[in-house]
Amino acid sequence: MSTLLLGMSVVLVIAMIVTALVAISERRLSIAILSAGLVSLIASVLFLLLAAPDVAMTEAAIGSALTTFLFFFVLGRVRGESDD
Amino acid sequence: MIATIAIAAGFGLILIGLYGALTNRNMLRMIVAFTVANTGVNLVLVAVGHMFGRTAPILDSVVPVSEAASRIIDPVPQALVLTAIVIGLGVTALMLAYVYRLYQTKHTLDIAKYSELKW
Amino acid sequence: MIKRFTVLLLLAGLATIFVSLALGYVPDSSLNYSALYYADNTVSDTGAANIVTAIIVTYRGLDTLGEVTVLFLTAAIVGLVLKRGAKAGKGKPMLASGELLCTGSGLLVPLILLLGVYVFVNGHLTPGGGFQGGAILASGIMLVLLTNPMRHFSHRLIAVIESVSGLAFITVGILGIILAAGFLDNSLLPKGTLGELFSAGTIPVVYSFIGLKVGAEFSSMLVNLSETEGS
Numbered sequence: 001m002s003t004l005l006l007g008m009s010v011v012l013v014i015a016m017i018v019t020a021l022v023a024i025s026e027r028r029l030s031i032a033i034l035s036a037g038l039v040s041l042i043a044s045v046l047f048l049l050l051a052a053p054d055v056a057m058t059e060a061a062i063g064s065a066l067t068t069f070l071f072f073f074v075l076g077r078v079r080g081e082s083d084d
Numbered sequence: 085m086i087a088t089i090a091i092a093a094g095f096g097l098i099l100i101g102l103y104g105a106l107t108n109r110n111m112l113r114m115i116v117a118f119t120v121a122n123t124g125v126n127l128v129l130v131a132v133g134h135m136f137g138r139t140a141p142i143l144d145s146v147v148p149v150s151e152a153a154s155r156i157i158d159p160v161p162q163a164l165v166l167t168a169i170v171i172g173l174g175v176t177a178l179m180l181a182y183v184y185r186l187y188q189t190k191h192t193l194d195i196a197k198y199s200e201l202k203w
Numbered sequence: 204m205i206k207r208f209t210v211l212l213l214l215a216g217l218a219t220i221f222v223s224l225a226l227g228y229v230p231d232s233s234l235n236y237s238a239l240y241y242a243d244n245t246v247s248d249t250g251a252a253n254i255v256t257a258i259i260v261t262y263r264g265l266d267t268l269g270e271v272t273v274l275f276l277t278a279a280i281v282g283l284v285l286k287r288g289a290k291a292g293k294g295k296p297m298l299a300s301g302e303l304l305c306t307g308s309g310l311l312v313p314l315i316l317l318l319g320v321y322v323f324v325n326g327h328l329t330p331g332g333g334f335q336g337g338a339i340l341a342s343g344i345m346l347v348l349l350t351n352p353m354r355h356f357s358h359r360l361i362a363v364i365e366s367v368s369g370l371a372f373i374t375v376g377i378l379g380i381i382l383a384a385g386f387l388d389n390s391l392l393p394k395g396t397l398g399e400l401f402s403a404g405t406i407p408v409v410y411s412f413i414g415l416k417v418g419a420e421f422s423s424m425l426v427n428l429s430e431t432e433g434s
Contacts, residue, residue, distance in 0.1 A: 005086065006085060006086060006089075009086050009089055009090070010089060013089055013090070013092075013093040016093060016097070017093065017096055017097070017100070020096075020097055020100045020101070020120050021100060023104070023116055023117070023120055024100060024101070024103065024104030024108070024113070024116070024117050024120065025104075029110070029112060029113070032113065032116050033116060036116045036119050036120055039097070039120055039123055040119075040123055043123050043126070043127055046090055046093070046127065047127075047130055049086060050086065050087070050090060050130055050131055050133075050134045051134060051138065051139055051140045051157055052130050052133075052134075052140065052162045052165075053140055053142070053330035054162055054166060054253075054255050054256075054330045054331070054332065054335070055126075055130055055162050055165050055166060055169070056330075057322075057330060057331060057335045058166055058169050058170070058334055058335050058338070059123075059126070059169055061335055061338035061339055061342065062169055062170060062173050062334070062338045063119075063123060063169060063172075063173070065338070065342055066173060066338060066341060066342070066345075066421060066425075067119060067173060067176055069345055069425065070176065070177055070180055070424075070425070070428065071112070071115075071116070071180070073180075073425070073428040073429060074112070074180045074183065074184050074428065075112065077184060077431055078112070078183075078184065078187050078193065087228075087230050088225065088228060088230075091225050091228060092225050095218075095221040095222075095224075095225060098217075098221075099214055099217060099218060099221070102214060102217070103210065103211075103214055106210045106213075107207065107210060132228075134230070135230055135231055135232070135234075136230060140330070141241075141242070141253075141254040141255060142252060142253050142254065142255075142329070142330060143245075143246065143252045143253075143254070143397070144252060144398070149246050149397070152242045152243070153234060153239055153242040153243055156234075156242055156254070157234075158231075158234060158235065158238040159238065159241055159242075159254045159255050159258055160237065160238060160241070160258065162255050163255050163258045163259050163263065166255070166259065166332075166334060167259075167266065167267070167270045170270060170274065170334050170417070171270060171273055171274075173421075174273060174274055174277035175277075177277060177281055177424050178277055178280060178281060180428075181280070181281045181284045181285055181428075182284065184285065184428075184431065185284055185285070
């Protein structure tokens with residue numbers, strides 16, 4: 001049982017690092033914002049594996065949902081240059 | 085064991101977020117990198133409080149009060165991280181509002197173009 | 204080129220510090236002194252089953268007051284920075300939302316609001332509490348905003364809910380000074396038995412006010428951002 005949890009956590013950590021690298025280096029800004037939301041979601045599952053259910057709920061609701069909402073609102077208003 | 089993996093992951097996220105915030109020139113990309121680094125810091129804080137073989141600090145029929153001291157993990161880092169996540173969202177919202185107002189003055193998101201404060 | 208090299212040098216220095224910290228980390232084998240106190244005495248002091256909630260609302264209630272103040276400042280500054288200027292009526296004409304979104308949101312928004320209220324009312328028994336419930340309430344308001352972007356939200360109602368909840372939170376704290384042992388003390392209301400809804404003193408009352416205030420603040424931030432005009 002605990003080796004299953006250990007294997008799950010290793011897979012989730014590798015996925016999180018890859019998604020974070022996508023979030024800072026992707027050309028298109030909307031994909032970068034969605035990747036940051038996905039990093040928060042995987043971190044929420046990791047919080048649950050670390051026996052912290054309150055923190056997992058907070059991170060899923062605030063870090064994953066509300067932050068992505070805020071980013072897409074501002075991105076929609078700023079339809080200008082997206083250099084670098 | 086899982087705590088060490090999570091601490092390493094959190095430190096990796098902090099380094100990736102800092103690199104993104106220092107290297108990009110688009111202001112929205114800098115805020116996205118800052119969000120990633122914020123998630124990394126919270127992950128390190130919660131992973132420090134984890135102990136092997138124990139469960140969450142909530143008392144019910146499975147974990148009665150009499151054996152609580154030997155079966156639950158440290159509740160204080162979780163209380164700290166709850167506050168930190170909410171305030172991280174507040175700071176992100178403020179940064180986004182400022183970016184929007186800055187964009188309205190010069191219509192560019194490149195931070196090198198805003199040079200009024202340079203010597 | 205020089206700049207990127209300097210950044211990589213700085214990150215390499217940080218990485219050596221982090222690696223030395225991570226390798227030298229030994230997990231604890233038993234609870235430390237303050238955690239042992241919280242594990243043994245939470246039920247007899249406060250009557251709450253969720254130890255993290257008891258810490259946030261009673262043992263470290265002053266920190267929660269500080270956090271609520273910071274959130275209030277954030278919502279006020281976002282409202283000030285994004286105030287609705289003289290550019291009304293300049294936006295692009297919006298397409299009508301699809302029928303799937305309208306019907307789905309009509310069914311889902313009451314359920315989401317109910318879930319948010321359930322989460323913060325039961326904060327002392329199960330994982331949850333005011334901040335999680337407030338974020339779920341704000342997500343429900345967000346769904347209404349997505350369905351009908353032209354809908355006029357009453358800023359006055361959101362401001363009234365937020366101010367009344369904040370004032371009620373402070374009033375419960377000051378009543379603790381007058382009637383019980385100190386600011387934000389728990390024993391204004393009876394402790395009850397462990398696991399009941401009406402137990403743990405003033406924790407459900409205080410957390411409900413915090414949940415409403417946090418939900419109102421996040422909603423006001425979202426509504427302010429959605430009412431700005433495209434430029």
